Structures are given as C-alpha cells and as structure tokens.
Amino acid sequence: MKNDRSRRRHDPRFIPLVWEEIPCEEGLARGRDFFHRMSRRRSIRDFSPRPVPWEMIETAVAAAGTAPSGANRQPWRFVAVSDPDLKRRIRIAAEEEERKSYEERMPAEWLEALRPIGTDWRKPFLEIVPWIVVLFEERHGVSEEGRVRKNYYVKESVGIAAGFFIAALHAMGLATLTHTPSPMGFLRDLLGRPSNETPFVLFPVGYPAPDCRVPELPRKGLEEILIRAAAEGDDPLHCRRKKE
Numbered sequence: 001m002k003n004d005r006s007r008r009r010h011d012p013r014f015i016p017l018v019w020e021e022i023p024c025e026e027g028l029a030r031g032r033d034f035f036h037r038m039s040r041r042r043s044i045r046d047f048s049p050r051p052v053p054w055e056m057i058e059t060a061v062a063a064a065g066t067a068p069s070g071a072n073r074q075p076w077r078f079v080a081v082s083d084p085d086l087k088r089r090i091r092i093a094a095e096e097e098e099r100k101s102y103e104e105r106m107p108a109e110w111l112e113a114l115r116p117i118g119t120d121w122r123k124p125f126l127e128i129v130p131w132i133v134v135l136f137e138e139r140h141g142v143s144e145e146g147r148v149r150k151n152y153y154v155k156e157s158v159g160i161a162a163g164f165f166i167a168a169l170h171a172m173g174l175a176t177l178t179h180t181p182s183p184m185g186f187l188r189d190l191l192g193r194p195s196n197e198t199p200f201v202l203f204p205v206g207y208p209a210p211d212c213r214v215p216e217l218p219r220k221g222l223e224e225i226l227i228r229a230a231a232e233g234d235d236p237l238h239c240r241r242k243k244e
C-alpha cells in the first residue's frame with residue numbers, strides 16, 4: 001500500500017519537473033567556468049557614482065527570489081533605494097551606529113580581526129553608490145485578519161537568497177558589499193517597513209571606483225574546506241574525458 005508521501009507526489013497539483021539534462025563533461029566544464037567567475041568576485045568599499053539601470057536591480061532580485069526557503073515562505077523583502085536624500089540619511093544613521101560600535105561596543109579581539117580588512121566607522125560609499133538595496137527578513141507573515149503566520153528557517157532562507165543576489169550582481173558585472181551597520185533597526189524606520197520585518201543585510205550596489213583597492217585576502221583551499229567521507233578504497237566516479 002502506498003504511503004501518504006508517495007500519494008502526495010501523485011497529487012494532481014504536483015507538476016512534472018522541468019529539467020535540462022547536461023552531460024557530465026559539459027556540466028563539469030560549466031561548473032569550472034562558474035567557479036572561475038565566482039573566484040573573481042570581491043567585496044568592495046570604493047564605489048563609482050556611475051548609474052546602474054533599474055532593470056539590473058530587478059534582475060538580481062528576481063534571481064534572489066528563486067532561492068529555496070523553509071516551507072516555501074520566501075521570507076525576504078528587498079528595498080532598493082536610489083533617492084539621494086534617503087541615501088544620505090542612511091549614511092548618517094549608519095555612521096552614527098558604526099562610530100559607537102568601533103569606539104565603544106566592539107571588543108579588541110573583533111577590531112583586531114577586522115584590521116586586515118581596513119574598515120572603520122566611515123561609510124561614504126552609502127552616498128556615492130547609485131543603489132542601496134536593503135534585504136529584510138520577514139520574521140513572520142500576517143494574514144488578512146491580522147493573525148500571525150509562522151515562517152521557518154528564516155535566517156537560513158534569507159541567507160541563501162542573499163547569496164543568489166550577490167552571485168547575480170557579479171554575473172552582471174556589478175559589485176557589492178555585505179554591509180551590516182550594527183544595530184540595523186534604523187533601516188526599518190527610515191524605509192517605513194512593518195514591525196514583522198527586520199533588516200538582515202545592506203547591499204551597496206554599483207561599479208567599482210577607478211582607483212578601487214581591496215585587501216589581499218586569501219581564500220581557503222579545497223583541502224581545507226572539503227572532506228570526502230567515502231568508504232575505504234572507494235574510487236570516486238570521474239567524468240569521462242571528451243574524445244579527441
């Protein structure tokens with residue numbers, strides 16, 4: 001007798017998967033290309049005022065919105081700011097918090113950890129960039145009758161959407177920074193978001209300034225981040241080489 005789960009998958013509301021079959025070698029080539037492109041992504045803090053078309057912001061948010069989420073609640077909201085006055089107010093509020101953080105709140109160990117990155121409380125890029133995109137997490141939904149509707153794995157879901165957003169911007173030749181002026185509560189007020197939404201991360205989005213410099217930071221190698229838990233003596237499957 002079929003159990004409930006398999007009956008679910010035969011429910012008429014289930015639809016056939018749209019799936020593009022990619023041969024192994026081709027898939028590996030695409031994966032390597034993706035890796036090489038992603039490995040050239042850098043977070044930057046020196047932005048150009050060069051404008052960025054709205055369609056590029058829309059496209060990156062559309063890509064982010066394809067992320068998986070707990071119970072498919074899609075608990076993300078992106079607020080894209082181009083208004084110079086609003087950007088200025090965000091800069092002023094962010095620098096106020098950041099100054100307190102750097103001068104009073106952050107312990108010595110944290111400041112030491114940030115030394116190679118060269119940050120301080122000043123955030124001029126918030127006024128220079130064409131776009132500030134603030135990603136909010138929707139901590140819970142609200143039904144039409146005003147009842148709370150639970151969301152699940154909100155941080156994980158929004159974190160994955162943030163990753164998709166960053167990858168999409170990079171694919172379009174745009175640069176960003178995961179900026180978290182802490183605490184970020186002021187963003188909810190400045191952007192007029194409801195109380196069930198909390199700022200998760202702020203992305204300045206634009207092109208690098210011509211003289212942009214970035215810290216020389218190493219990335220961990222595969223040998224450090226990948227552990228293969230295979231049975232002893234197991235020879236892993238490899239893609240077949242293309243015939244010459």
Ligand code: IYR
Nearest residue numbers: 098114119120179180181182
């Ligand atoms: N929010 C501060 C501090 C900061 C914290 C971490 I962790 C960083 O990786 C970088 C900065 C700031 O934006 O300067």
